[in-house]
Each structure stands twice: as C-alpha cells, then as structure tokens.
Amino acid sequence: MTEKKGKLWIVGTPIGNLDDMTIRGKRVFEEADLILAEDTRRMRSLLSSLGIENKDVVSLNMHNQEERLSFIIRKLDEGAEIALSSDAGMPVISDPGAKIIRICRDRGFEVDVSPGPSAVTSAIAVSGFPGSHFTFLGFLPRGKNRRRLLRKISRGSYGESLIVFFESPFRLMETLREILEIIGDREIFIGRELTKLFQESFFGCVSDAIQKFAFSEVKGEITVVLSGRDEKDV
Template sequence: MDPQFGRLYLVGTPIGNLEDITLRALRILGEVELVVAEDTRRASSLMSALELKRKEIISFNMHNQSRRIPILLGRLKNGEKIALVSDAGMPVISDPGATLVRICRENGIEVDVIPGPSAVTTAVALSGFPGANFTFLGFLPRGKNRRRLFRRISTGTFEESLIVFFESPYRLLETLRDLLETLGDRDIFVAREMTKKFQESLNGKISEIIAHFASSEPVGELTVVVSGRSGENARDA
C-alpha cells in the first residue's frame, strides 16, 4: 500500500435506530473528505441527523459506478479519505461497491471496514430458527426467475440452510405464494422496519403469513427468513 494514497472506508450505518451508530463510524464520517452513497438524499439526512459537519456527498450506484470509479480512484491516489455508505446497514452487501473495493486493492489503495448493523444477521437472530448456516439472496428477481431460484433451492445442496432475503412490500405476497408452492408450508419469519419505532416481527407458517398480509397490507422495509427443510421448526415440504 502506498503511504501517499488515501483510504477507502466501508462504513456501516444504522438500519433504523440512529442510536445504533458506532463511535468509530461517527469519527470516520467526520474525518473523510468525501462520502459516497447510493442515495445522496438519505446520506445527507443521516449526516444531518447525526449532527456531523456538512460533507461532499456523491452518488454511486449500479448505473453510474463505471463512470464514478475512475474519479474516486484519482481522488484516493491524491491522498483523500473516502467513506462508502449504503442506504442502511453494511455497504457492498446487496449494494454496489464490490468492484470499487477490488480496484482499490489492485491499485495499492488501502480499504478499511467500520462494522455496523446488518439487517441480515439481525433478522436471523430475531427469527429464533435453529442452525448455524444461512443463504442470503439479497433482493429477489421477479416472476419466473424468482420461481426458478426457489426451485433450485428446493432441490439443491443448500435447501436445509436458512434462506434470507429482502423484499418490497409491493411484491411480498406474490413472493410468499411462490415460496409456498415451491418449498411447501415451512416456518417463516418476517421482520418489518427493524429497530424503528413501528417495527413488527411475525412468525408462522408461510400460509399463515400470507393470510396476515392479505388482510393487512405490508409497508416498509422487509427482511424474510425461511426455515431450513430439516430445521426443528420446519415441516417437511
């Protein structure tokens, strides 16, 4: 690593409750010259809520990352410190950033991580499902691609692990119906708005959760944990 170069920080931020920010994250966000975020408005709101001094914030997403990376690389080589944040939780997990991290390492630029909350591990802990293994799918594809993915899970080598994914409230019922048809009526856990004021945790069979949301429209950010087929709480599919 060239000591003249700056450093890229991957900074975990709260998934809901601002009190979950770490002391180190506060310090780093206060020290860097630039904050890179998928949504600049959310990042700006976060910085304001944390009472951090105003920083330069630029967008970094799947559509502009090929244009942004050379710019960021140049600034890092000029000695600047840059923080990469996601909308919530740990950056790079289901967010752009992996290519930037790889290119930084290839160019001798140090990459550091400031761990923070993760919706994935938080939901797994809250679910109470047994087993140390889980498969994280991120945001699911739509339609036939989603059903194809579930079929692979049902016949693949990881069907006995927990399945964790994020889902939009607008597609949740459709996704749960595909799950029921493909995996059977397993136990499931749905976490809504975790750590926020109106957080909700729901446990039950897939069919029961479908019935719940059929009569009460889901809203907010959703993380779903599906029990493994051989789990103590799971019924054979």
C-alpha cells in the first residue's frame, strides 16, 4: 500500500472584505491538517467567521520561517495537507513563503494554489490604467535607497510599465513629494483600505495627490499605481 504523500496549498485570503473569501479556499482550510499563518490570531478570527473551528494553526512569518522548515517537512512526510496563507491577499507577494514552497517542490511534494484577492491586481483594475505591463516593487525602501530607486524609475529602467507598490501611511506624503521631485507630475492612483468599509480611491496627478493628502490624517493600508514612462518623459 502506497503511503499518502503530503501536499502544500497556497491559499489567498480577503484583503478586507470577508465576502471575497472563495468557496474553494474555505474548503481547503476545512480539509487542511495544518494551517500556516502570519498572525495566528487573525487567522483564527477569519476561520471563525467562516464557521471553521478547532484547526491547528501555526505561525509562519519573516522571523521564524527558517526554524519552521524542518517541522513543515516532517508534517508533509507524515502525509499532512498544509495550507499556507498570509494576513491578507496572496501569500509570497511581499509576504513569507517562497523558500518553503521551493523546498517542498524540490522534495517532491505537490504544491497547489487556491487563488484569491490581491491588492496589487485590484488596484490596477480599479485605477483605469492599461494593465498589460506592470512592475511590482513591494514596499519601497526608505531614505537614500528610495531616492535611488525613484531615479532608476525616472531614467526609464522599467520602460513604459506601470509601477505598483505598497506604502506606509506615515511615509506616503514624503514618497509623493520625492516622486514629484525626481520623476515628475505623472498620473497616479492611490487606493487606501481597498474593499474595506472606509476604502478611499484617488486618481489624478502626483501634485494633486499631495494637495489632497497634505491636510488629512492618512491611515490604513495603501497601494499606489504610478503611470508608466511616456514619450514626453524622454
């Protein structure tokens, strides 16, 4: 009799609105022997809202993923089905998990995906920009490294592709001012708390965004879509 081989699932979760949890993703959580989550409390809250109780949930984050590897491999060797998720959206997109996925695949374990929402593609879709070419930069670096990256964008290193990134509300104004200074007054989309109750969207030029957010307290999760390099920028 052939022993059951373990399987790793990559499961997308809502970026704000719980109604965006997929039927398939819920079923994977229900059937999983173990769930890997960035924040176990947030995951248990999500599971509870889905009517799923008494699940084995273990933390997996940037700080402990190395030490979790042997535990995860052992569970898969025992035939477990494991669901890997992040706090919101798709795992691995500015979240931990890539190394574990590669190691599992190298060791012959099946890796499958239950797709879900993504702040990146959601922001592009609602921005109105053509989305055939884009570059996702995750969270921008701070200080001199951010200015260096913006100069790289200004020189056309990413061609005409959209530039998509996450930003902290505490650094949004500083980033916008540096974009205006280094890149210029391009069109920009800013999505704040996308899909949540108090979501907010802005579309216009960078200078207009600076005026809008200069006199308001910016809170929440922010996704920025910056228009690509135009012929007039050359």
